[in-house]
Amino acid sequence: MDRTILHCDCNGFYASVECVMNPALRDVPMAVGGDEESRHGIILAKNEKAKKFNIKTAETIWQARQKCPELVIVPPRHDLYHEFSKRVMDIYKRYTDRVESFGLDEAWLDVTESKMLFGDGKHIADELRHVVREETGLTISVGVSFCKVFAKLGSDYKKPDATTVFSRENWKEFIYPLPAQDLLFVGRKTTAELHKLGITTIGQLAAFDERSLVSHLGKAGGMLYRYANGLDDEEVRLVNEKDDVKSIGNGITFSHDLTGEGEIRGGIYALCDSVASRMRARDLNAPPCRL
Numbered sequence: 001m002d003r004t005i006l007h008c009d010c011n012g013f014y015a016s017v018e019c020v021m022n023p024a025l026r027d028v029p030m031a032v033g034g035d036e037e038s039r040h041g042i043i044l045a046k047n048e049k050a051k052k053f054n055i056k057t058a059e060t061i062w063q064a065r066q067k068c069p070e071l072v073i074v075p076p077r078h079d080l081y082h083e084f085s086k087r088v089m090d091i092y093k094r095y096t097d098r099v100e101s102f103g104l105d106e107a108w109l110d111v112t113e114s115k116m117l118f119g120d121g122k123h124i125a126d127e128l129r130h131v132v133r134e135e136t137g138l139t140i141s142v143g144v145s146f147c148k149v150f151a152k153l154g155s156d157y158k159k160p161d162a163t164t165v166f167s168r169e170n171w172k173e174f175i176y177p178l179p180a181q182d183l184l185f186v187g188r189k190t191t192a193e194l195h196k197l198g199i200t201t202i203g204q205l206a207a208f209d210e211r212s213l214v215s216h217l218g219k220a221g222g223m224l225y226r227y228a229n230g231l232d233d234e235e236v237r238l239v240n241e242k243d244d245v246k247s248i249g250n251g252i253t254f255s256h257d258l259t260g261e262g263e264i265r266g267g268i269y270a271l272c273d274s275v276a277s278r279m280r281a282r283d284l285n286a287p288p289c290r291l
Ligand SMILES: [Mg+2]
Pocket: 009, 010, 011, 012, 013, 105, 106
């Protein structure tokens, strides 16, 4: 039997939390970002009004101000974001015992066994959007599909506050035209490798010869082939399941090369935040280090 998996993503998480705490911020373009004094802090999240000015996560505050001089910058309050994250995750846990968080603001839910109680995947997704908004003031976008990778694509497909269903019937029509780099774990390097093979869309990746993908990209090639063809069968972890991780790390590709201590510090803080959250979830700690 096909599984029903949801991927829930809090929209503009840090910025949305700040807007809940201070609703006046909704009416102005605002972003959460650090260290404005040095002109090197980076944007960690932005509200809908700031999006209209094409403000991007991970660009410098200085770049953002070029596009929107009146942008209001709010310093990050990480404790508050953790508190909101927990509240949202607790709501998800009412619907299934398979809730796997991915950073503070995203989670997969396997609701296959919950449908008798709560309705089909789309119904649960719509209800979750409603309940999260009512109880926390945050909006989420939800992807519904038969595997984790496509559910994640779905939560990205339409936002904010939307449900997208990629079913057995419609997924090729919607997912094949998407850029290959939209797939989970496809970074800038892999994207460049794929372009060399003439692959720009998920559909082209799905149709490519699996063996030649593996010969060009190694193990990752096989994984991407499975992802693009909807063959990802990874389970959503149980709420209290501790996987046997060897290491926890994080990496993103910034929109530009970071320069200067302030900018690099801001970038590292953003990455550390997600690593720390995943470590806390597993009751792990690391020796202290200085940044
Ligand atoms: Mg988010």
